[in-house]
Each structure stands twice: as structure tokens, then as C-alpha cells.
Amino acid sequence: xxxxxxxxxxxxxxxxxxxxxxxxxxxxxxxxxxxxxxxxxxxxxxxxxxxxxxxxxxxxxxxxxxxxxxxxxxxxxxxxxxxxxxxxxxxxxxxxxxxxxxxxxxxxxxxxxxxxxxxxxxxxxxxxxxxxxxxxxxxxxxxxxxxxxxxxxxxxxxxxxxxxxxxxxxxxxxxxxxxxxxxxxxxxxxxxxxxxxxxxxxxx
Numbered sequence: 114x115x116x117x118x119x120x121x122x123x124x125x126x127x128x129x130x131x132x133x134x135x136x137x138x139x140x141x142x143x144x145x146x147x148x149x150x151x152x153x154x155x156x157x158x159x160x161x162x163x164x165x166x167x168x169x170x171x172x173x174x175x176x177x178x179x180x181x182x183x184x185x186x187x188x189x190x191x192x193x194x195x196x197x198x199x200x201x202x203x204x205x206x207x208x209x210x211x212x213x214x215x216x217x218x219x220x221x222x223x224x225x226x227x228x229x230x231x232x233x234x235x236x237x238x239x240x241x242x243x244x245x246x247x248x249x250x251x252x253x254x255x256x257x258x259x260x261x262x263x264x265x266x267x268x269x270x271x272x273x274x275x276x277x278x279x280x281x282x283x284x285x286x287x288x289x290x291x292x293x294x295x296x297x298x299x300x301x302x303x304x305x306x307x308x309x310x311x312x313x314x315x316x317x
Contacts (some may be wrong), residue, residue, distance in 0.1 A: 133175075136165075136171075136175065137175050139165050140176065141182065141185050141186055143161055143165050144156050144161055144182045144186060145186050145230075147161070147164065148226035148227075149224070149225070149226040153183065153226065153234060156179060156183075158172055158178060161182070180235075180236070180237065183230050183234050183236055184237055184238060186230045186231075187230045187231045187234070187236050188238070188246050189248070190231045191249045191251070192252070194220055194231070194252045194255075195248060195252040195254070195255050198213055198216050198217065198252065198255035198256070198259070199255055201215070210259050210260060211305065212259070213259035214259075214280055214301055214304070214305070215301070217256075217280045217284070218283060218284055218287075218297075218301075221284035221285075221287075221288065222284070222288070225288055228284065228288075232281060233285065253273070253277070256276060256277050257269060257273045260272050260273045263308075272308070275308065276308065279304050280304075283300060
């Protein structure tokens with residue numbers, strides 16, 4: 114085989130891989146858009162196939178079913194959350210924990226279906242194991258980084274999980290309209306206070 118023929122073969126293969134990756138992402142994006150508009154119950158492989166204008170067999174060549182699509186959305190969402198928390202890191206002298214809490218709650222509030230996929234839907238993600246996707250580790254790592262300056266002699270991971278689960282409770286109850294919006298700031302102050310964080314301790 115000539116070098117030009119081999120080059121053409123590589124080029125075609127690269128194009129096919131690129132097109133497949135683009136199609137893969139299109140399915141994820143479409144599922145996410147549909148969920149944000151109508152909720153996850155409205156997301157079916159049939160509707161997705163119609164919206165992306167591919168046959169269901171093509172869709173199944175990328176994902177085994179809806180659960181796999183929701184999993185992909187959750188993993189990508191975790192990466193987005195990690196980047197948002199990293200961006201929210203304050204300048205020196207400001208509360209890192211408060212900044213992370215506010216960014217987390219804003220993320221949940223502005224992306225309800227995405228947050229639902231990440232932390233409410235039954236998704237096959239190996240939390241707490243060595244097989245957990247890097248995006249999830251990155252998001253949790255940002256929460257750990259926010260808690261680390263104030264954890265003292267308390268277990269860092271356990272305190273971070275308490276912080277995270279408290280934020281999750283606030284986020285999900287608020288999303289369901291079960292919390293008073295006018296108490297948002299007071300509620301966050303009480304959470305930080307319940308974790309025994311003083312203004313002096315809660316500084317970089």
C-alpha cells in the first residue's frame with residue numbers, strides 16, 4: 114500500500130471518529146435540553162432519536178439505553194460543577210467555604226435537570242470506589258479544598274460530606290418549592306454556624 118493510500122485511510126478513520134464523537138455529544142446535549150424543558154420522564158430513546166434525527170439503532174450504538182445517557186450527563190455535569198467551584202475560589206482573606214456553598218447552590222438552582230441527573234436520578238456511578246470517574250473526584254475535591262482550611266482536627270472527608278449533604282438538602286428542598294426564598298441567606302449562615310465555623314476560622 115502506498116503512503117498516500119495509508120494517509121487517506123487514516124484521514125477517513127479520523128473523520129469517522131470525529132463524527133462519532135460529535136454524534137455522541139449531540140445525543141447527550143439533546144437529552145439534557147429535553148430534560149431541562151420537560152423533566153427526565155420526558156426523555157426516551159424514541160424522542161431522542163427523533164430530535165437528533167438518527168435511527169434508534171444508531172442511538173443504541175452509542176448508549177445502551179436511557180440510563181447510560183443520564184449517566185453520561187451526570188459525569189459531564191460533575192465536570193462542569195468542578196470548574197464552577199474552582200472559578201468561585203475567592204481571593205485571599207475571603208470565605209472559601211461560603212463561596213463554594215453559594216456557587217454550589219447557584220449551580221443546582223440554574224441547572225435543575227442536570228443537578229437531578231447528577232445527584233437524584235438512579236444512576237450507575239461507582240461513588241466511593243476506586244472506579245469513580247475523574248469528573249466526580251474533581252467536583253468533590255473542590256469541596257474538600259473549601260473545607261480544608263477550617264476542618265481543624267476533624268476528619269476532612271467526613272466534614273466535607275456533611276457540608277455537601279447539607280447543601281444537597283437545601284438544593285433539593287428549594288427546587289421542590291419547600292423552602293422560603295427570603296431565608297436563603299439566613300439558612301446559609303446557620304449551616305456554616307452549625308459546622309462550628311467562625312469568621313476567623315473561615316478564612317484562607
